[in-house]
Amino acid sequence: MAKTTPPTKLDGDLDRLKKMLRRVLGNDEAAMRRVFESGGKEALRILDLACGACHEADALTEATAELAGQENRPADVKLIGMDIRAREIADAQRRFGGKRVDPETGAKREAEFLTGDASKLDDHRELGDGAAFDLVFLRHQNFWNGDRTWEEIFDQALGKLDPDGRLVITSYFDKEHALALDAIQRLGGELIASERHEESRELDTPGKSIDRHVAVFRRKE
Numbered sequence: 001m002a003k004t005t006p007p008t009k010l011d012g013d014l015d016r017l018k019k020m021l022r023r024v025l026g027n028d029e030a031a032m033r034r035v036f037e038s039g040g041k042e043a044l045r046i047l048d049l050a051c052g053a054c055h056e057a058d059a060l061t062e063a064t065a066e067l068a069g070q071e072n073r074p075a076d077v078k079l080i081g082m083d084i085r086a087r088e089i090a091d092a093q094r095r096f097g098g099k100r101v102d103p104e105t106g107a108k109r110e111a112e113f114l115t116g117d118a119s120k121l122d123d124h125r126e127l128g129d130g131a132a133f134d135l136v137f138l139r140h141q142n143f144w145n146g147d148r149t150w151e152e153i154f155d156q157a158l159g160k161l162d163p164d165g166r167l168v169i170t171s172y173f174d175k176e177h178a179l180a181l182d183a184i185q186r187l188g189g190e191l192i193a194s195e196r197h198e199e200s201r202e203l204d205t206p207g208k209s210i211d212r213h214v215a216v217f218r219r220k221e
Contacts, residue, residue, distance in 0.1 A: 018059035043076035054092040119152035189217035
């Protein structure tokens with residue numbers, strides 16, 4: 001009999017992240033479907049910024065594909081992840097990159113990972129001229145570690161949204177989350193939802209936990 005690998009802390013974190021995204025974005029489910037259906041898109045387009053090794057790739061694509069799908073068939077998804085750290089991006093590409101098809105639903109998944117500066121997205125031709133995304137994701141934004149850089153990243157993220165798209169962030173700390181909410185709204189983001197994730201896993205640093213907060217924005221009209 002083959003041995004089963006017991007779930008790790010990371011597995012638990014990602015499972016909770018998926019449930020949280022499904023719940024929070026689920027409150028906006030009708031809008032999510034309109035985003036996907038407008039213009040007859042071939043796939044839901046997601047941009048994951050400062051993604052590191054992008055451990056969240058499957059949780060993120062699965063949660064959003066379920067919401068945007070129709071009649072028990074998840075939507076097709078194209079994910080682009082970007083981070084300035086080449087080693088982490090290579091790891092993400094190795095584990096999640098490429099194309100695949102769900103054998104049960106026929107839903108398509110495609111993921112590509114790019115080394116680049118998320119504060120200068122317009123310099124990256126790989127994203128396409130005038131590319132717009134249905135969802136831009138920033139997990140564990142780090143506003144305390146260079147607020148000016150993160151304001152540039154937030155501004156670029158909002159600029160890459162489809163007119164009906166959504167920007168989603170998660171945060172480790174209460175105060176840092178509040179600072180990020182203020183910055184994004186000043187830059188032209190309209191807050192749709194923000195909540196404290198009560199099931200987030202506490203870390204050794206006081207007041208810090210995995211995906212402690214989540215917030216959803218759209219661009220102000």
